[in-house]
Amino acid sequence: MTAPQTAPQIKHYPQLETERQGNVLIVRLDNEAARNSLTREIRYSLREVTREVQDDYSIRAIYLTGKGPTFCAGGDLRMLTESKAPMERHRRFRHAASFMPQLMTLDRPVVCGVRGVAIGGGMGLALMADTIVAGNSAQFMAGFFRLGVVPDCLTLFTLPRLIGLAKARAFFYANTTWDTQEALANGIVSQVVDDEDVDAVGIALAHKYAEGPAEVMGLAKTVMLKSFESSLTEMMDYEDYAQVLAQSGPEFEEGLSALIDKRKPDYGAAARRAGFSDGMPKAKE
Numbered sequence: 001m002t003a004p005q006t007a008p009q010i011k012h013y014p015q016l017e018t019e020r021q022g023n024v025l026i027v028r029l030d031n032e033a034a035r036n037s038l039t040r041e042i043r044y045s046l047r048e049v050t051r052e053v054q055d056d057y058s059i060r061a062i063y064l065t066g067k068g069p070t071f072c073a074g075g076d077l078r079m080l081t082e083s084k085a086p087m088e089r090h091r092r093f094r095h096a097a098s099f100m101p102q103l104m105t106l107d108r109p110v111v112c113g114v115r116g117v118a119i120g121g122g123m124g125l126a127l128m129a130d131t132i133v134a135g136n137s138a139q140f141m142a143g144f145f146r147l148g149v150v151p152d153c154l155t156l157f158t159l160p161r162l163i164g165l166a167k168a169r170a171f172f173y174a175n176t177t178w179d180t181q182e183a184l185a186n187g188i189v190s191q192v193v194d195d196e197d198v199d200a201v202g203i204a205l206a207h208k209y210a211e212g213p214a215e216v217m218g219l220a221k222t223v224m225l226k227s228f229e230s231s232l233t234e235m236m237d238y239e240d241y242a243q244v245l246a247q248s249g250p251e252f253e254e255g256l257s258a259l260i261d262k263r264k265p266d267y268g269a270a271a272r273r274a275g276f277s278d279g280m281p282k283a284k285e
């Protein structure tokens, strides 16, 4: 039995544009009129597409970006004028938040391309990615205290870890805006390119990541995220567990034999041959 050559199509989700390029999924926030703010539709769609990717190991990396000149204007301000009843608010925000841990912990590399403003929750969304490629116009803005809301979209998790507690406090308290050079100097973006090159560079990087042992990289990502809440001995255990899993999988088999044969490994083909492309074990070729 041979593996299918054409990649399965991704479902359509409201206010998201999705495109399959081989084993890379491109996801574009698609609500330019409201500056890609995090509407119910976008949050729901991000949650659902992340779930779909979670189950589909034929997708080996993601490129996330926004359509139009603004990456993401953060939380949908219209939500703030809706009912103030505490339980209703709680439910609404829990629902609003449900895509975040899924995207943050997705066991596949995520590259984010940012052009224009990434403010508040929009910056939070970008920081959930493994790597950010910024265009010249990119601006990373705190935004939360201007509005009188607590920083959310996991920024209280990601930013202190990325830049340290003292710098994160100052960033939020002073309602800071970083241009690309400041974002680069603070290490939240990996490179700055012309706006028109952001997609090409970001997608090429996602393909490069996808060429790697994506499932093994996913294990490493999961263990890395645990490092902030674990002791040294727990980390030894996680590493050990991840290593045993990795070395029992097709990607390690491929990596080792490619090294011995002095050829470039084809991890994608190895994973396809093993038949786990949609998360369900299949008969081997």
Ligand SMILES: CC(C)(COP(=O)(O)OP(=O)(O)OC[C@H]1O[C@@H](n2cnc3c(N)ncnc32)[C@H](O)[C@@H]1OP(=O)(O)O)[C@@H](O)C(=O)NCCC(=O)NCCSC(=O)/C=C1/CC=CC=CO1
Binding pocket: 033, 034, 035, 037, 038, 070, 072, 073, 074, 075, 076, 077, 078, 079, 080, 117, 119, 120, 121, 122, 142, 143, 144, 147, 149, 152
């Ligand atoms: C700098 C801007 C992002 C873009 O400026 P500009 O290109 O000049 O566009 P505008 O004319 O201002 O806006 C165009 C239309 O988009 C609507 N819009 C913009 N931002 C939002 C938003 N966040 N939610 C809903 N709609 C938005 C705007 O109303 C215009 O619509 P009309 O054409 O119909 O009039 C600039 O737009 C800007 O500064 N926006 C606000 C950014 C902001 O403060 N975001 C919130 C940060 S805090 C956060 O994200 C967290 C929460 C927490 C909890 C709950 C709710 C919210 O946020």
